[in-house]
Amino acid sequence: MTVASVIVDIPTSQTDRPFDYAIPPELVGVVQPGMRVVVPFGTRFLQGFVIELKETTDMPLEQLKPIHSLFDVVPVFNEELLRLGKWLAETTLCFMVSAFQAMLPAAMKAKYEKDIRLIEQHMPFIHEKVRALFRDRLVIPWREVAQTPYVPLLQKEIARGHMEVVYRVEEKGKIKTEKWVERCASDDDVTHALVSLSQRAIKQKQMLERLLTARSLPLKQLLSETNSTFATVQALMKKQLVTVTEKEIYRDPYANRSFTKTKPLPLTDEQRQALQAIGQTIDEDVHDVFLMYGVTGSGKTEVYMQAIDLVLKKGKEAIVLVPEISLTPQMVKRFKERFGSKVAVLHSGLSLGEKYDEWRKIQRKEVQLVVGARSAIFAPFENIGIIIIDEEHETSYKQEEAPRYHARDVAIFRGRYHRCPVVLGSATPSLESFARAQKGVYKQVTLTKRMNDHAMPPVDIVDMREELRAGNRSMFSRLLFEKLTGRLQKGEQSVLFLNRRGYSSFVMCRDCGHVIQCPHCDISLTYHRVQQQLKCHYCGYEQRMSSHCPACQSEHIRFFGTGTQKVEEELTKLLPEARVIRMDVDTTSRKGAHERLLREFGEGKADILLGTQMIAKGLDFPNVTLVGVLAADTMLHVPDFRAAEKTFQLLTQVSGRAGRHHLPGEVVIQTYTPEHYSIQFASKHHYEAFYEREMMNRKKHGYPPFYYLTLITVSHVDALKGISIAEKIAAHVKKHLSAEAVVLGPVASPIARMNDRYRYQCMIKYKREANLTTALRTIMEHYQREMTRGDVTITIDLNPYMM
Ligand code: ADP
Ligand code: ZN
Ligand code: ZN
Numbered sequence: 001m002t003v004a005s006v007i008v009d010i011p012t013s014q015t016d017r018p019f020d021y022a023i024p025p026e027l028v029g030v031v032q033p034g035m036r037v038v039v040p041f042g043t044r045f046l047q048g049f050v051i052e053l054k055e056t057t058d059m060p061l062e063q064l065k066p067i068h069s070l071f072d073v074v075p076v077f078n079e080e081l082l083r084l085g086k087w088l089a090e091t092t093l094c095f096m097v098s099a100f101q102a103m104l105p106a107a108m109k110a111k112y113e114k115d116i117r118l119i120e121q122h123m124p125f126i127h128e129k130v131r132a133l134f135r136d137r138l139v140i141p142w143r144e145v146a147q148t149p150y151v152p153l154l155q156k157e158i159a160r161g162h163m164e165v166v167y168r169v170e171e172k173g174k175i176k177t178e179k180w181v182e183r184c185a186s187d188d189d190v191t192h193a194l195v196s197l198s199q200r201a202i203k204q205k206q207m208l209e210r211l212l213t214a215r216s217l218p219l220k221q222l223l224s225e226t227n228s229t230f231a232t233v234q235a236l237m238k239k240q241l242v243t244v245t246e247k248e249i250y251r252d253p254y255a256n257r258s259f260t261k262t263k264p265l266p267l268t269d270e271q272r273q274a275l276q277a278i279g280q281t282i283d284e285d286v287h288d289v290f291l292m293y294g295v296t297g298s299g300k301t302e303v304y305m306q307a308i309d310l311v312l313k314k315g316k317e318a319i320v321l322v323p324e325i326s327l328t329p330q331m332v333k334r335f336k337e338r339f340g341s342k343v344a345v346l347h348s349g350l351s352l353g354e355k356y357d358e359w360r361k362i363q364r365k366e367v368q369l370v371v372g373a374r375s376a377i378f379a380p381f382e383n384i385g386i387i388i389i390d391e392e393h394e395t396s397y398k399q400e401e402a403p404r405y406h407a408r409d410v411a412i413f414r415g416r417y418h419r420c421p422v423v424l425g426s427a428t429p430s431l432e433s434f435a436r437a438q439k440g441v442y443k444q445v446t447l448t449k450r451m452n453d454h455a456m457p458p459v460d461i462v463d464m465r466e467e468l469r470a471g472n473r474s475m476f477s478r479l480l481f482e483k484l485t486g487r488l489q490k491g492e493q494s495v496l497f498l499n500r501r502g503y504s505s506f507v508m509c510r511d512c513g514h515v516i517q518c519p520h521c522d523i524s525l526t527y528h529r530v531q532q533q534l535k536c537h538y539c540g541y542e543q544r545m546s547s548h549c550p551a552c553q554s555e556h557i558r559f560f561g562t563g564t565q566k567v568e569e570e571l572t573k574l575l576p577e578a579r580v581i582r583m584d585v586d587t588t589s590r591k592g593a594h595e596r597l598l599r600e601f602g603e604g605k606a607d608i609l610l611g612t613q614m615i616a617k618g619l620d621f622p623n624v625t626l627v628g629v630l631a632a633d634t635m636l637h638v639p640d641f642r643a644a645e646k647t648f649q650l651l652t653q654v655s656g657r658a659g660r661h662h663l664p665g666e667v668v669i670q671t672y673t674p675e676h677y678s679i680q681f682a683s684k685h686h687y688e689a690f691y692e693r694e695m696m697n698r699k700k701h702g703y704p705p706f707y708y709l710t711l712i713t714v715s716h717v718d719a720l721k722g723i724s725i726a727e728k729i730a731a732h733v734k735k736h737l738s739a740e741a742v743v744l745g746p747v748a749s750p751i752a753r754m755n756d757r758y759r760y761q762c763m764i765k766y767k768r769e770a771n772l773t774t775a776l777r778t779i780m781e782h783y784q785r786e787m788t789r790g791d792v793t794i795t796i797d798l799n800p801y802m803m
Helices: 079-092 095-102 110-132 142-147 149-167 187-196 203-213 218-228 230-238 270-282 300-313 329-342 350-362 372-380 407-418 432-437 466-467 478-491 564-574 594-604 642-657 677-683 688-703 717-737 772-783 786-787
Strands: 003-008 018-022 036-041 042-054 174-184 214-220 242-249 290-292 317-321 343-346 369-372 384-390 421-428 443-447 461-464 493-497 507-508 526-528 533-537 542-544 557-559 578-581 609-612 623-630 665-669 708-716 742-752 757-766 791-796
Touching: 003 036, 018 036, 018 042, 036 149, 042 095, 079 095, 079 242, 079 407, 174 203, 174 218, 187 203, 187 757, 203 218, 203 230, 203 242, 214 218, 218 230, 230 242, 270 300, 270 384, 270 443, 290 300, 290 432, 300 317, 300 329, 300 384, 300 421, 317 372, 317 407, 329 343, 329 369, 343 350, 343 372, 369 372, 372 564, 384 407, 407 421, 407 717, 432 688, 443 466, 461 466, 461 478, 461 677, 478 493, 478 665, 557 578, 564 578, 564 609, 564 717, 623 642, 642 665, 642 677, 642 688, 665 677, 677 688, 708 717, 708 772, 717 742, 717 757, 717 772, 717 791, 772 786, 772 791, 786 791
Parallel strands: 290 421, 290 443, 317 369, 317 384, 343 369, 384 421, 461 665, 493 609, 493 623, 578 609, 623 665
Antiparallel strands: 003 018, 003 042, 036 042, 174 214, 174 242, 507 557, 526 533, 533 542, 708 757, 708 791, 742 757
16 A cells, blocks of 8 residues: 555645555555654644555656654554544534544644654654654554554654644643662572672562562562662673663553452343343444433432443443533542452543643553543543433533534444444433433433432422512521521531523513513523613514513513523622622632632531532532522523523533431522423423423424424634624525525624624524535535635534523
8 A cells, every 4th residue: 555545734625635655665655544643734834633544646657745653652543543533524514634633532632743853853763763663564453563663653653743742732731750670580580680699689589579479560560669879780780680761651540549449249130131132232232222211319429320331341441421510520420439459530621731641541451441531532542331421301412612512422423333222311311312212212221319319409480579578678588588597597508500601692671570571582582782782692572671571461571591600699698697608710720729619518518509500410518408590591591492402401410419418408599480380390390291291392493303403503703704794694594595494594603703704694493404414515515715815714514502
């Protein structure tokens, strides 16, 4: 194979195809599909991904430019991941190179100009070594590579090539190494040496004796344990009793934590049935998607872990996805305790270097299991036996930048490829998934009972309109305040929850709770202060802001929003003796802050934990007996067709935080719309009733799971040009789709101006449209030049998650 197809690292339509390069003689047999290479492109050198090797190309071979050098000794993508990259690009309409970049840890996104210069300096030397290593073989397993004598050098040089960049980003991003002393002589030789060593060589004796038991030890440790100097090691080296090698060491965020091993628990009947169903597909190597529907505390995680056991026993690997936000130390701990050093952990709390090291453990098959957030779905395992997505309804599984993929879809792609089960777990499944389970597309397994037999906590709904009538203008209802005070006196803890989107600008009547909505969309209208207008961001409907409530004529109508800071101020005014920990983006932006605040709360250093979304999940504090939701409405009235679903999920999750242990818990939900079905059903912990009701809504208004959605957003510095492009796009789409498809807009986006650019959007609703992707691609190609110039940005999101 002398020609390589390479995807170069410029994300534009013109360059979004493979370019052919000649493989220079010294790299023939070394370059593999899935390796990153450096190639000449125009007047520059660029990074590229080799996707295929070929014998020939349309061009005369001598006209092909040669690959300049390598970034990798071992491919970063195998054949499956290369296919996955192509599939991602096709199904999410992104550039190939963006798909590939998204599949690698951030530390590997090389700023290659400097790297290329470095590689250039070392290249003749590296090429020679690489060639010697690979000789006539195509693929060499990593273990073997690592064992080859000159590889430490090679690895270091190559590593310097790309790690130098990371060094600039973050000191810790460099590959770390450590010197180890290793015994090279046999047991007999060492015993013999011990006898024959001179009486005065006490240090040498001590060292050898230590190495008789340990075989190899880090240099530092050996020196300190035997209280000797490097000269002693050198003396032993001279006698050919030991060698010193340099080993790479991983930056392990959990290195100084110990985990007590836990054993699988005897399962309940329900758990056993669930495990049996999943186990059968593991046994038979077939792909199936399971929806594991079970309330919080019903033992889903235990079933995941025992299914993983089955997979590991077959010598296969497992991927477990958890929402970023619930990757709390508690969740990580459970997997570390069960699976020990078999687990890699990937989440945004790790440094670039730590993430890179965890990724390499996976690539080198030193772990069999990864627990991680969304992007861990790209873990470079080669023999996957199960993929688990916990809290599958979480919207953070959807990436909001290119490639706009949903981890669930990627999981199913990989599950098909590896012929293994995909398990989606949730107490409040997404409507999409529950509907598929109802249809039999997914297999449903259900866990109905909570493990500790604790009933779900009782929920009080407080009508805040009543509070106002009673003259209470505070953010706290009388009931919640009374209960908070009671907890303080008893020394029990409370959690107060406020939605992150608390600044949202819907308009509500403080007297009757009426929220002004779009007559066509069943979505609340958004208040635009400057124009004094209320607008629908889905269909473009607008009306003047009214001074009276259209329902009850009250003048107490205003736009709504409360922030955590405001709540904290009021709380300290009303309950000066309470110790409060506030958790929101402001207080948790520093590395480790999230963990620290939770630990402090767990240690009882505060009475009240006040926070946003990030406190809704995974927390398990025995002393928490009260959960208060301050304004359940703020999440209900965002302009998002999933608002009711998200409200239901959040309320259910938040209420699950109370009374998880021996102390009984209570929940208070404050709302201006106590009659709303998502609040009502959540207070009764009644998922299925909510599902039925919400499905009716979605059907009536033509939303998923009955229809697919695609969102096209156009942003332009010039408002008029922007809208005109958006109109042309809408017309183009209409022309190419069937009469069944609905094209809404263009209208201004919910955030109508961002970074001084005006944003417009079109929404397409459809059931089945064979021409859709082609029509959308044509748009992207048509506006290519303008987009490269930066005048206009067009983004297309198939299956958007709003807000
Ligand atoms: P979920 O993931 O559905 O929220 P978990 O797996 O976390 O539920 O289980 C809740 C609690 O019950 C945990 O403390 C867990 O250790 C315990 N548990 C789970 N399964 C069993 C079992 N079969 N026997 C006893 N305790 C169990
Ligand atoms: Zn009113
Ligand atoms: Zn509307």
